[in-house]
Amino acid sequence: xxxxxxRNLVKRYGNFTVIPDLNLEIADHEFVVFVxxxxxxxxxxxxxIAGLEPISAGELYIGDNRVNGVPAAQRDIAxxxxxxxxxxxxxxxxxxxxxxxxxxxxxxxxxxxVKRAAALLHIEPYLDRxxxxxxxxxxxxxxxxxxxxxxxxxxxxxxxxxxxxAKLRGQVRAEIKALSQQLKTTMVFVTHxxxxxMTMADRIVVMQSGTVQQYDAPETVYERPSNQFVAGFIGxxxxxxxxxxxxxxxxxxxxxxxxxxxxxxxRDLLRKAGHGVLGIRPEHFSVTADAAxxxxxxxxxxxxxxxxxxxxxxxxxxxxxxRVDPSLRPKVGDRLNLRPQPGRTHLFDSTSxxxxx
Ligand SMILES: Nc1ncnc2c1ncn2[C@@H]1O[C@H](COP(=O)(O)OP(=O)(O)O)[C@@H](O)[C@H]1O
Ligand SMILES: [Mg+2]
Numbered sequence: 001x002x003x004x005x006x007r008n009l010v011k012r013y014g015n016f017t018v019i020p021d022l023n024l025e026i027a028d029h030e031f032v033v034f035v036x037x038x039x040x041x042x043x044x045x046x047x048x049i050a051g052l053e054p055i056s057a058g059e060l061y062i063g064d065n066r067v068n069g070v071p072a073a074q075r076d077i078a079x080x081x082x083x084x085x086x087x088x089x090x091x092x093x094x095x096x097x098x099x100x101x102x103x104x105x106x107x108x109x110x111x112x113x114v115k116r117a118a119a120l121l122h123i124e125p126y127l128d129r130x131x132x133x134x135x136x137x138x139x140x141x142x143x144x145x146x147x148x149x150x151x152x153x154x155x156x157x158x159x160x161x162x163x164x165x166a167k168l169r170g171q172v173r174a175e176i177k178a179l180s181q182q183l184k185t186t187m188v189f190v191t192h193x194x195x196x197x198m199t200m201a202d203r204i205v206v207m208q209s210g211t212v213q214q215y216d217a218p219e220t221v222y223e224r225p226s227n228q229f230v231a232g233f234i235g236x237x238x239x240x241x242x243x244x245x246x247x248x249x250x251x252x253x254x255x256x257x258x259x260x261x262x263x264x265x266x267r268d269l270l271r272k273a274g275h276g277v278l279g280i281r282p283e284h285f286s287v288t289a290d291a292a293x294x295x296x297x298x299x300x301x302x303x304x305x306x307x308x309x310x311x312x313x314x315x316x317x318x319x320x321x322x323r324v325d326p327s328l329r330p331k332v333g334d335r336l337n338l339r340p341q342p343g344r345t346h347l348f349d350s351t352s353x354x355x356x357x
Contacts, residue, residue: 002063002153002186003028004049009058011044011210018044019210022058031180031187035197036207036233042190045207046156049188051075062153078147079156082163084139086131086146092118093127096145110149117148120179137168144179154186161196173199194234198222206230228277228353231346237282237310240320243350245275253316260316261293261339269347269356276356279346282310282323285338294337299330311336 004026011019018041026032034042047053051072100110118124121141161169177200180187197204198218206213214226225231231239243254251260288294301312309326347356
């Protein structure tokens with residue numbers, strides 16, 4: 001149980017700066033997810049918190065303790081990796097009890113802790129098995145159990161679900177979330193999967209090139225992305241982007257010169273720069289009979305998902321996707337009027353990508 005505070009952190013490998021200057025406050029008991037494209041520095045940051053990687057400059061606090069230079073073993077933090085790293089020759093029970101035995105924890109206490117963790121993770125029936133006699137999901141739970149028995153101040157997870165198939169991933173995702181609520185321990189979870197981030201986190205850190213692009217609750221990151229990178233990374237299918245500009249009092253799509261169906265507020269936002277990037281999520285188009293305030297598009301491709309249907313279309317030189325009600329049954333070649341839902345569009349600065357509000 002501890003907060004984690006990262007202040008002006010710099011990490012270099014030789015001449016290569018992975019993290020230029022990072023500040024982050026993780027509250028006690030908080031579940032924080034680091035999300036971002038491969039290579040953006042998520043694992044590096046996690047390994048720095050764990051003490052597996054030295055820092056080039058800045059400060060790191062766990063609780064009230066400044067831990068720069070404190071070895072991993074003395075940080076009281078547990079890390080769960082993607083590849084589990086279980087001991088193949090030991091039974092599940094010993095895999096979980098091993099670290100406590102090394103520490104000289106009394107046998108009865110070890111037994112109580114292993115059984116409690118096994119109950120939490122629903123792996124009691126497997127305590128006598130070897131890792132090779134378990135499924136991927138069960139092994140993942142043993143790896144977590146091994147972390148839980150140590151009662152660490154914080155859990156760090158580095159893409160622990162990547163090796164699981166899609167169904168199991170969804171299940172273990174829900175289990176880890178429930179576990180975090182039961183254990184009331186600080187958890188930091190790294191993933192490149194924005195769905196994992198959205199569903200698990202109290203707060204999401206969206207990272208790019210070793211910098212924090214946004215640090216907010218999932219719904220805030222989705223509804224009020226701070227820049228075009230975050231807007232494009234969070235949400236699936238991704239937000240659609242169209243360059244737009246103000247011509248006189250009219251907002252037009254830059255590529256096509258045709259009117260963009262936007263409100264007076266967007267016009268005010270565009271007034272200063274004269275141009276920007278319009279962002280519309282697939283789920284924020286309405287199909288209307290009326291052409292007014294809508295963009296007329298031709299359906300290029302239809303993907304029925306059951307719960308809803310994705311329509312691919314070209315608009316103003318960009319390919320785009322709308323998510324519509326499946327009862328509409330659109331067909332390739334159909335013409336549709338798509339109206340952006342009022343108040344659900346986003347405008348970004350063309351150069352910096354920062355949101356215009
Ligand atoms: N030991 C290392 N030596 C040199 N470069 C490294 C080392 N570890 C990671 N990097 C580089 O740092 C960057 C961030 O890596 P990493 O933290 O693993 O990204 P992520 O986990 O977000 O995919 C990458 O460009 C990677 O190549
Ligand atoms: Mg990584």
